[in-house]
Amino acid sequence: MSHANAALTPRQRLHIAQLIVDDGWAIAHAADYFHVAWPTAQKWARRYIELGETGMADRSSRPLTHPNQTARPLVRRIIHLRTTRRLGPVEICALTGVPSSTVHAVLVRECLNRLSHIDRRTGEPARRYEHAYPGSLIHVDVKKLGNIPDGGGWRTVGRVQGGRNRAATPGKDRSRSRDVLMRHAYVHTVIDDHSRVAYAEIHDDERAVTAIGVLQRAVSWFKDRSVRVERVLSDNGSAYRSHAWRTACNDMGITPKRTRPYRPQTNGKIERFHRTLADGWAYSRHYSSERVRRKALPAWLHYYNQHRPHSAIGKLPPATRLSSNLPGHYT
CATH class of the missing domain: 3.30.420.10 (Ribonuclease H-like superfamily/Ribonuclease H)
Known part of the structure; x- marks a missing residue:
């Protein structure tokens, strides 16, 4: 990720690559001019040849493979225990032998870390949706x-006083409780x-x-x-x-x-x-x-x-x- 004081921002990377590829500068000369190592100058020149200007953008530092990541069959078992039995990380840890911290990481990655994310009836992850613009739905x-009767209802004045207020409300039909106001x-x-x-x-x-x-x-x-x-x-x-x-x-x-x-x-x-x-x-x-x-x-x-x-x-x-x-x- 580039920053304000970076030696080579995307624009500078493009400049050094164009000098090497288009203008024929030597890699060592361009690297010395921009005060970077020559492998760095060579890298940007190679990306410019392969991808053009789009190759000058920042790339993720995330590795392509994760050798120590939890095996997929074990992940499926964790998900199955979570969705069918609604177990927590500690209980799943006892059944699978996987550390509870790893179980929690798997549940977070699969968006199952909260039980509210799981439908109680089907056991499936809750499906969230949102339409793209106002008025679509x-x-x-x-x-x-x-x-509420005059004087307040039972939630705020209690059931006894609430009953009295209800009976005293104008329009109350004392013989039937199904009047308009009530x-x-x-x-x-x-x-x-x-x-x-x-x-x-x-x-x-x-x-x-x-x-x-x-x-x-x-x-x-x-x-x-x-x-x-x-x-x-x-x-x-x-x-x-x-x-x-x-x-x-x-x-x-x-x-x-x-x-x-x-x-x-x-x-x-x-x-x-x-x-x-x-x-x-x-x-x-x-x-x-x-x-x-x-x-x-x-x-x-x-x-x-x-x-x-x-x-x-x-x-x-x-x-x-x-x-x-x-x-x-x-x-």
């Missing part, structure tokens, strides 16, 4: 939350696969007509930010399996896709966003009523998109990945 889902809040969420920019609305149901309205407004919201939505990925909820959903997507020029049944990992980005949503907004502090909590959502979404560092995209806010999506790009 958006994820949609619904997060179901219990409404039902659930359905947070319809949309997240861009590439940038992780999120959009959300709160409604009182998760019907297809509601989900379609959220999608239409989300597509318009992304369009205002120079992002054209091409595909939408959802789970197999009734709203997303409806003919109305498919027709609405086709009318907007969007390809609808659904996850495999009982495989929420496929839609993992929005599932993880729901956890962030719950920790950062829904249950982050004491809310005196459901209206107060709903009113706080836009401010939290602005913080999430514009200011909160996201570990999956280099600890940068999601909105930074939209900055390069200038008008006319990806549209």
Whole structure:
């Protein structure tokens, strides 16, 4: 790797090689002129003859072969024990006779050093994916939350006081608990696969007509930010399996896709966003009523998109990945 004070940067290497090959300088003369050893001057001249200017670039110092590297059959056994039995380096060491440090190095090299990298159902390494540009794919889902009674819910004031607040909330039907205020809040969420920019609305149901309205407004919201939505990925909820959903997507020029049944990992980005949503907004502090909590959502979404560092995209806010999506790009 060259540095600021290197005797021969790629440009200087090209210069010395051209003097020797093109201008006919003697190797010893060129080496003396550039204050390097003559084998060095000969090396760059030879690479210039074989590869031209591209041969002047730095090369990796990594050896071509590794005689002491763990044998491949043993590596396969380590991987098998890790994926099928979810054993740690020390336990694998006891079964294979390989030092635990070597086992750990193998697991790191194979991206299996964390159990979270292994699918619990299949035992296979988790497959990560990310679409190349904003709008290529958006994820949609619904997060179901219990409404907060006036005075606060049981999470912050305790179950006894929470029950009293629930009973005292205006509009409460004392004979039936299924009144409007005490039902659930359905947070319809949309997240861009590439940038992780999120959009959300709160409604009182998760019907297809509601989900379609959220999608239409989300597509318009992304369009205002120079992002054209091409595909939408959802789970197999009734709203997303409806003919109305498919027709609405086709009318907007969007390809609808659904996850495999009982495989929420496929839609993992929005599932993880729901956890962030719950920790950062829904249950982050004491809310005196459901209206107060709903009113706080836009401010939290602005913080999430514009200011909160996201570990999956280099600890940068999601909105930074939209900055390069200038008008006319990806549209």
